[in-house]
Amino acid sequence: MKFPILIINFKAYENSYGEKALQLSKSIDKVARESGIEIVVAVPSTMIHRISKEVSIPVFAQHVDAVPEGAHTGAVTPEMIKEAGAAGTLVNHSERRVRADEIDDVIKRSRRLGLETIVCVDRYELVVPIGLLGPDAILVEPPELIGTGVSVSRARPEVITNAVEMVQKVKGLKLIVGAGISTGDDVYTSIKLGAHGIGVASAVMKSKDPSKVVREFVEGAKRAVSERITGT
Numbered sequence: 001m002k003f004p005i006l007i008i009n010f011k012a013y014e015n016s017y018g019e020k021a022l023q024l025s026k027s028i029d030k031v032a033r034e035s036g037i038e039i040v041v042a043v044p045s046t047m048i049h050r051i052s053k054e055v056s057i058p059v060f061a062q063h064v065d066a067v068p069e070g071a072h073t074g075a076v077t078p079e080m081i082k083e084a085g086a087a088g089t090l091v092n093h094s095e096r097r098v099r100a101d102e103i104d105d106v107i108k109r110s111r112r113l114g115l116e117t118i119v120c121v122d123r124y125e126l127v128v129p130i131g132l133l134g135p136d137a138i139l140v141e142p143p144e145l146i147g148t149g150v151s152v153s154r155a156r157p158e159v160i161t162n163a164v165e166m167v168q169k170v171k172g173l174k175l176i177v178g179a180g181i182s183t184g185d186d187v188y189t190s191i192k193l194g195a196h197g198i199g200v201a202s203a204v205m206k207s208k209d210p211s212k213v214v215r216e217f218v219e220g221a222k223r224a225v226s227e228r229i230t231g232t
């Protein structure tokens with residue numbers, strides 16, 4: 001992963017699968033290539049193979065099951081998503097919580113397989129304890145703001161500033177923030193406050209013009225980074 005980063009979580013929206021998801025991924029891929037900003041799409045596991053063959057951006061799973069290979073009907077393991085073409089996986093999303101020992105197992109197995117992990121948490125207090133398990137990034141999302149259009153950067157900026165302080169205690173760990181992110185300004189503010197990127201779902205998935213939204217996000221990220229470089 002490169003930073004700043006935008007993580008677009010397709011969840012199970014009506015355009016998260018099939019031809020619509022493929023076209024959406026291609027349009028996001030185009031924005032990423034034109035802008036040079038890293039964008040990851042987290043797609044349903046049934047779509048990993050089809051999308052990863054067609055785009056150059058990293059394709060992530062939204063979840064994997066922490067079960068060993070063997071008799072586990074319905075399980076999707078880290079090995080399976082790797083073979084399908086995934087570059088990594090989200091872990092412990094607030095809509096798909098798992099136990100701490102499962103988070104640990106998925107991080108370790110993924111690392112062995114060359115998969116990246118982004119572990120979601122619901123509060124900044126978990127950044128250090130979960131960060132010490134060794135994921136590539138932590139995604140902090142207050143669950144009460146998810147899907148509301150009210151962004152964490154506007155409603156709860158202290159979540160970001162506290163998480164920024166925490167993430168510095170874990171060497172190499174990157175901080176992504178999300179919940180309610182809707183505008184380029186939300187992305188700008190999140191990165192200005194010190195996050196390495198943002199996670200988003202509904203603002204893109206429910207938009208009539210998703211690539212316009214993604215382009216706005218990219219502009220917000222670029223503005224924040226250039227101001228950081230110039231110190232303004």
Ligand SMILES: O=C(CO)COP(=O)(O)O
Pocket residue numbers: 009093141145146147148149178179180181199200201202203
């Ligand atoms: O859960 C999220 C991303 O993983 C955030 O969802 P919304 O962007 O819809 O608030």
